Amino acid sequence: MHYKNALHRIVIALGGNALGTTPEEQQEKISKAAEALVELIAQGNEIIISHGNGPQVGMINLAFEEASKVNDKVVPVKLPECTAMSQGYIGYHLQKGIKKELTKKKMPWHVATVVTQIIVDKDDEAFNNPTKPIGGYYTKEEATELMEKDKDLIIKEDAGRGYRKMVASPKPVDLVEKESIINMLDNEFIVIACGGGGIPVVKDGEGDFKGVEAVIDKDYASAKLADTVDADYLFILTAVDNVCLNYGKPNEKSLSDVYVEEAEKYIEEGHFSAGSMLPKVKAAMEFVKGKEERRAVIASLKNAPYVIKGESGTVIHS
Numbered sequence: 001m002h003y004k005n006a007l008h009r010i011v012i013a014l015g016g017n018a019l020g021t022t023p024e025e026q027q028e029k030i031s032k033a034a035e036a037l038v039e040l041i042a043q044g045n046e047i048i049i050s051h052g053n054g055p056q057v058g059m060i061n062l063a064f065e066e067a068s069k070v071n072d073k074v075v076p077v078k079l080p081e082c083t084a085m086s087q088g089y090i091g092y093h094l095q096k097g098i099k100k101e102l103t104k105k106k107m108p109w110h111v112a113t114v115v116t117q118i119i120v121d122k123d124d125e126a127f128n129n130p131t132k133p134i135g136g137y138y139t140k141e142e143a144t145e146l147m148e149k150d151k152d153l154i155i156k157e158d159a160g161r162g163y164r165k166m167v168a169s170p171k172p173v174d175l176v177e178k179e180s181i182i183n184m185l186d187n188e189f190i191v192i193a194c195g196g197g198g199i200p201v202v203k204d205g206e207g208d209f210k211g212v213e214a215v216i217d218k219d220y221a222s223a224k225l226a227d228t229v230d231a232d233y234l235f236i237l238t239a240v241d242n243v244c245l246n247y248g249k250p251n252e253k254s255l256s257d258v259y260v261e262e263a264e265k266y267i268e269e270g271h272f273s274a275g276s277m278l279p280k281v282k283a284a285m286e287f288v289k290g291k292e293e294r295r296a297v298i299a300s301l302k303n304a305p306y307v308i309k310g311e312s313g314t315v316i317h318s
């Protein structure tokens with residue numbers, strides 16, 4: 001099968017939390033993910049990959065900040081540059097893992113990462129209300145102590161999993177590198193783009209952009225990417241097999257098919273946590289709304305090859 005005549009164009013969003021914390025752990029988890037991703041290509045699909053960077057961008061940011069306190073050869077580095085570094089770091093492991101798997105299966109595709117800037121609205125209200133968790137987890141006591149030392153620091157609870165640094169997360173408006181991405185797809189590349197939600201930028205004069213202190217949600221960025229390349233499917237792959245109602249409670253119910261109207265009702269009823277499942281469901285709804293031919297699926301990474309066969313995951317329909 002010629003890659004250009006693929007059965008489906010699928011944008012796949014990989015969860016940053018599912019990539020582990022150390023470089024070794026990340027490469028290992030990505031190598032496992034690569035098997036599932038390449039299997040999708042073997043099934044005749046064209047894939048475009050995006051990924052999260054919450055743990056990684058927080059670690060990079062903190063590393064420069066802490067090192068700069070003890071070594072005058074190091075300076076603090078702002079979030080747009082940290083996201084750019086995370087795109088390179090995670091893209092590197094993805095390229096390596098996917099290429100190895102392609103070679104094993106004697107498949108001739110090329111794989112490359114596009115460092116992607118995403119335009120945001122400078123007046124987005126998210127700049128006044130930081131909600132995006134980044135970096136590692138703190139205890140409540142550690143969080144209080146750190147916020148007392150640094151009055152600009154905001155640390156809040158992250159979906160019941162512990163306390164994390166929160167930064168602004170404006171909505172993605174447009175992709176600066178969209179022509180490059182489409183061109184590479186036309187030339188049969190497996191493209192990795194919009195990593196870590198993309199580097200958040202605002203317009204700064206004719207043809208110029210300025211990075212802003214924020215981290216875009218990769219689920220919203222992936223929905224924007226999927227819309228930009230007119231994908232058939234958006235797969236949001238995470239640690240759970242399905243979206244659930246009453247998640248974690250004795251009456252938990254796993255969902256297989258959900259229509260936008262139903263999803264709106266479930267959101268109102270508070271079934272999805274703000275820092276974790278809610279952006280995924282909202283991004284999925286955004287991608288399919290008013291487009292009957294599109295499907296968004298929230299599923300686990302390990303089940304990716306079964307998702308396309310309709311055997312796993314929660315499918316969101318328009």
Ligand SMILES: Nc1ncnc2c1ncn2[C@@H]1O[C@H](COP(=O)(O)OP(=O)(O)O)[C@@H](O)[C@H]1O
Nearest residue numbers: 015016017238239240243244247271273276277
């Ligand atoms: N209603 C729900 N159904 C399923 N999972 C949920 C729900 N609400 C919260 N979650 C949690 O959301 C997590 C996915 O979000 P997160 O870890 O932030 O994703 P990512 O893989 O993008 O880093 C799941 O692993 C699960 O623990």
Ligand SMILES: NC(=O)OP(=O)(O)O
Nearest residue numbers: 016052053054196218
């Ligand atoms: N940028 C972003 O949304 O990363 P996570 O998926 O790791 O939260």
